[in-house]
Amino acid sequence: MPSLTSPPDIVDTLYSSHHGWLHNWLWRKLGCSDGAADLAHDTFLRLLKARPPEPLREPRAYLSTIANGLLVNHWRRLAVERAYLEALAVQEHDVAPSPETHALAIEALMQVDQMLGRLPLKARTAFLLSQVEGLTYAAIAEQLEVSERMVKKYMAQAMLQCLLISDADN
Known part of the structure; x- marks a missing residue:
């Protein structure tokens, strides 16, 4: 060699x-x-x-x-x-959707998937229950068996990751 x-x-x-x-x-x-x-x-x-x-x-x-x-x-x-x-x-x-719109949507979904993968399980679950299922923080707290304050903390973690994605795009 x-x-x-x-x-x-x-x-x-x-x-x-x-x-x-x-x-x-x-x-x-x-x-x-x-x-x-x-x-x-x-x-x-x-x-x-x-x-x-x-x-x-x-x-x-x-x-x-x-x-x-x-x-x-x-x-x-x-x-x-x-x-x-x-x-x-x-x-x-x-x-x-046009091929361009399709590609942009897939790219955005991949970024969200990566963001969710960086979150702890309960933070990821809280975010999805809020954003996809439309549950209130009280309902999420009940489902996750945590306080509403913890749900707010989980959501803050998720929102920070969303902001990091947004900053990376700019």
């Missing part, structure tokens, strides 16, 4: 040595060669940004860990998109 002096050299060597293996590994997971190629590409892009430690003792384990995280995000995005399409299907209007 050649001497690795900089992160691009490391990635270049890893790419030439392990890209085929990674593509096949992802292909088995996805069942789609094109999707596997996209995720393999994204894995190496992430690797370029991460500046891996020199030398990598287990390069395939390192690559598969990065690729697995991307795979989980891919499946989560598909699940969010499927739920969005199901929600659209039950709407009474016959107008479908």
Whole structure:
């Protein structure tokens, strides 16, 4: 193996040595060669940004860990998109959103999903009960078996995460 002096050299060597293996590994997971190629590409892009430690003792384990995280995000995005399409299907209007609107909606839903994933379980539940089910803080407190003050704290946590999403977009 050649001497690795900089992160691009490391990635270049890893790419030439392990890209085929990674593509096949992802292909088995996805069942789609094109999707596997996209995720393999994204894995190496992430690797370029991460500046891996020199030398990598287990390069395939390192690559598969990065690729697995991307795979989980891919499946989560598909699940969010499927739920969005199901929600659209039950709407009474016959107008479908434009591809741009569809993409923006999926991106916004992914941000909300990530935000919810950062919240503790009770804060996430309180937020969803408030925003989706329309329950009052008193009803949420009763359901979660906590005080209304705790519900307010949970909602403040959720709203802070919403503001962080908003700030990231600006």
